[in-house]
Amino acid sequence: MLKKSILFLVVALSVWSCAVDTKSGSIPHPSEYFGREIGDPGVLIPHSKILEYYRFMEERSDRVKVVEIGETTEGRPFYYAIVTSPENHARLDNLINMNSNLYDPRGVSDGEIQQIVREGKTFMVANHQIHSTEVGASQGALLMAHRMATGDDHEVSRILDNVVLIHVPVHNPDGQERVYEWLDKWRGTEHENSRPPFLYQKYVGHDNNRDWYMFTQVETQLSIEIQNKFHPQFTLDQHQMGSRGARIFVPPFEDPWEPGIDPALIASNNMIGTYMGQYLTSRGLKGVEWKNRYDAWTPARAYYHYHGGVRILTEVAGANFADELDIPFDSLGSDYQRLRWNFPMPWEGGTWTFKEIVNYHYTSSMAALLAGADLREQLLAGMAASQKRSVEPGEDSPFAFIVPYNQTDPPTATKLLQVLEMADVEIEKAQTSFSVAGNKYGEGSHVIKFAQPAGRFAKTVLERQDYPKIFMYEGGPLDPPYDVTAHTLPLLMNVDVDFVYEPFSANLTKVDEIQFPKGSVTGGRNTVAWLLDPRVNHSYSAAVELAKHGLTRVMDRFTVGGTVWPAGTFVLQRRSSDEMTGEMAGLVKDVASRFHIDITGVDNLPNVSLKPVIAPKVAIYQSYSPSMPEGWFRWVLDEHKIPYDILHYDDINDARLTNYSILFLPPGGGSPKMMVEGQTNVENSTPPAYADGIGEEGVDALDKFVQGGGTLYTWSGAWRFLQQYMNVDVKAVNDGLDRTEFNIPGSLLRVNVDTSHPLGFGLTDETAIFFRRDSAWPANMGDANVIASYPADDLLLSGWIQGEDVLVNQAAMVEIPRGKGRMVMTGFYPEYRGQAHQTYKMMFNAIFYAGD
The missing domain is CATH 3.40.50.880 (Class I glutamine amidotransferase (GATase) domain)
Structure with missing residues (x-):
């Protein structure tokens, strides 16, 4: 069969799109718009053209609004579409405000909460193709978006009336385009469908969905911005998995659940997943599985669980990128050759096509939307219950977490606070010193009270984890965890954080923005050397710049001015000429300011062993x-x-x-x-x-x-x-x-x-x-x-x-x-x-x- 180039498709689009009747207001099906059947072998629509199509729909539909919120790591637009009824669009700000009152019920009466549950809408975020080699999700997203923009059937009407969809059709634009370009480059050659030889996110590749409590990557930060704006009742994350098992996984998740997750949210997750499993199976989609393999332990994949919402994961069986794969029945895992309570309709094996993959993505998206519509009141009530317990926690809960002012590595402690800030955690700062349980905390210490909407997130990433022992069967071996089991940021970052269980009073003010320390330099005209603390990570950044100015390191611990300095302390000795010009003093001040570190000037330097620091190569x-x-x-x-x-x-x-x-x-x-x-x-x-x-x-x-x-x-x-x-x-x-x-x-x-x-x-x-x-x-x-x-x-x-x-x-x-x-x-x-x-x-x- 002749296999045409994806690149040819993209080039042809600019010509084809100009021929569309822009006055008619009609929205052609994606297959008609792009001139190729979505789901056909090798047909992959890249991010830039998907955005073009969404803009096209926005111009012709009062159900769709496209919002660009920033740029990706490599400079591509990152966007989402708001899809709902025209009536909901007209009162969107009010609906967002109602949802925010569920998320943060402080000052909201029980009667008002019940009214919101009755009258509010389900907010659902749908994220497609964060893992760029899992190529089907964004293609199924096109089909779902078209149906929502044009359909007038009973299912679509229920969804539009009851759901506000925040639709992210390509969750990793950089990787999607790079992977598609790679696949196109080798299509029709002996190297067709070879694995891309690069990470499909510039730095983290497949780990981009393990970044949801540290927020290191730009795409994660933009995604968290969406979460914090809309506070969705649930988020759909679409993935693909291996080909020799189920055709699709939907929740409920396997045990264990992370203990910081509210019971109402666990029940909501089970309810949505069960609804989806029934919907898919009743429509003849075989090989649907739930409660197996995937758990809900780590917050690295589940920011939503600590903010009043739940994560709905789907995993569709993959194939050979956008091509079919022959899978004999007897090559399936033994558990997938028989009916089980959580696998009610086995797939009989055969040729697994890309069109089927796209259809499973599309149909599961529709199932999630219908769950949001039909279960609307239960989902809103679940969020209300969980968030009520967040702002009014039980007696055994901690009262607050204190981050003392005096830290070994102040810039790193600031980064921890910035993580909490990005996660919508409210942080206060002490204006005067105070004491709690016999411990004295200085002015500038930060306090995070547990009783707040995002208090569960703070507790989860600050406490030590005790992963439960679950046995595979009675008297058998331990059931190994699916993923990592620890996420204690104070240990990972060496930041002191104290848990306080008794209420206390202090002179606290709310922090509007966590900022790095300004950095400082001590010393004066008699300074003979400046010292940089090796316990501070940013000191190594400064050392890169200071290496060419005679920087050295002390090989042993030493004392100067009554302070003990650790082995490895960086020492920049002042040149005699600097007493006249002040050039080195200016350089040190600039470095301290840019890297937010404290540099100590000393008037004498003991007889210590110094070794030169060579510029890194x-x-x-x-x-x-x-x-x-x-x-x-x-x-x-x-x-x-x-x-x-x-x-x-x-x-x-x-x-x-x-x-x-x-x-x-x-x-x-x-x-x-x-x-x-x-x-x-x-x-x-x-x-x-x-x-x-x-x-x-x-x-x-x-x-x-x-x-x-x-x-x-x-x-x-x-x-x-x-x-x-x-x-x-x-x-x-x-x-x-x-x-x-x-x-x-x-x-x-x-x-x-x-x-x-x-x-x-x-x-x-x-x-x-x-x-x-x-x-x-x-x-x-x-x-x-x-x-x-x-x-x-x-x-x-x-x-x-x-x-x-x-x-x-x-x-x-x-x-x-x-x-x-x-x-x-x-x-x-x-x-x-x-x-x-x-x-x-x-x-x-x-x-x-x-x-x-």
Whole structure:
């Protein structure tokens, strides 16, 4: 069959659209508008053309209004459409205000709440295709939008009258367009449907739906803006999954539910999901499943659960991007070859087409809208009940969370407060010092009271998690969690936060905007040196700029002016000429202001061991099998203004590596063998430019790089490259263990850190690290220096652990000297999803240590 190019479709659209009768007011079906049948093999309508179609509908329908609210990471428009009846549009501000009173019922009488429940509308946000290789959702969104803009049947009328739809047809515009361009480029060639060799969000790829309590990415922030404006009763998130199981998953979710979620919202989720499952099955869509695999534990995917709404996840079985896939019945999982209570109509196997995928997305969208219409009063009542309990919590609840003014790392503490602020959490600031339960808090301390609309969110991300032990069957092994189990931001960021259970009074004022500290410089004419605290992450940003001005680091702890400074303190000695010109003093003041740090001037400097700080020469290896940790690390470096270069397989040679002092080798970019030998797939071959490996020549170049003084830094599973190709003779202590013996799917553990070692500078003696299916090694590894190790007991700080004894007294981070250089193995995620601010320093230190 002749396969036409998607790019040809896009080019032809500008000509076709001009031929549409703009006076008639009619809205052609998307297939007519685009000149191709939606759901046909290879037909993918990109974000820019979807926006064009939505603008087209807006001009011709009084049901549709398009709102652009910002730009994506790569500068594309981010938008949503408000779809509802003309009557609802006319009173939209009033409907939003009514919904806001459900979300925040303080000062609203019970009678007014009941009136809103009777007269208000269901607000539903629909997010399509956040994961860009899951290509069907945005195409189904076109069909749903057209029906809502043009239909006059009973279903559409019920929806328009009772629902205000906030429709985000492409939740990740950058990735959608890049993936579609990639697929189009190779269509009709032997490389058709090869996997894109890049992350489909600039920094985080598939993790873009794991960012919903840290809000690091622009698209997340814009999405939270939508949530906070409309306070929807529920949000539909459409995804795709593997092809050998159910055809679609809908809620209810599997256990456990995160304990901060109100019971009424759990019931609402179950009610909507059950409604959708019945709707889909009654219309003959086979293979509908619920209550299996997907849970509601982590807020990383479920911001709504802590703001009076619920998350409705759908997962449609994928195929071969926009092409069909043959799936024999006997190739399906055994549970999908039989009828079950939560899988009432099995799919018989056969050819799974893209048109079916699009139809399942479209039909499940309509099912969600109808649930919003038909269950309107129950959903509004559920929100009212949950939010009433949020602003009037029970007696056993905390009264407030206090973030003391004096923090080890003030800019990072500010970032935590900004996370809470973005999540619509109300924050107050002390105007005078006050005492609570014997603890004194200084002026400038921040207070977050639990009794508020978003108080559950604050508690959830500030407290330690205790993931429940659920057994697969009586007397059997533990049922492993679906996703990560810990999200305690104070531990991840090393910010002091106190939980207070007794009511107290203090002179507090509401904070309108959380702002970074201004930064300061102490000292005067007699200053001989300025000191930068290595416990503060922004000090490393400043160090990048100050490196060319004679910056040094102190190798040991020291005392000056009565203050004890930790090993690793940055020291900028004042040149004698600066007493006349003041140039260095001006530079220091500027750096302190821009990076929001306090820099201390001292009149004398003890006799300490100083080592020069060399300007960083950083490289990151980027596999064409995309790695999310690599992307997150790039984001961390960009946020901290630390420059770097990206190297691919053909850059790993002697000549290129001489330009760098450190090379970071991330996990998740394919196996060590793939890195060396390249990747090939007979059925779906990668284009040659992206398929090769570094070869034995590259391995030799890396060895010379290290022998000559370079640092090769690995984290999480990337250490296996050193084991297999760099003659590092070590085996992980947890290798070969069954998941019933050892399993940590994403928890915060305690490690002891050698803070006298350059890789441990600025860290606390006991540090929280994020461990997710990672590795530990024997504490005695010959010449290796152990930087961090697990203690003898009480390893778990937050989350879930099985097989704790395996890690006791074992190494978590080691340095392996070789020649003039070193290799570093960090057996966890120090950059974890832009959250682990405390352990960033393990990577930052390596950058400056490498320049030693």
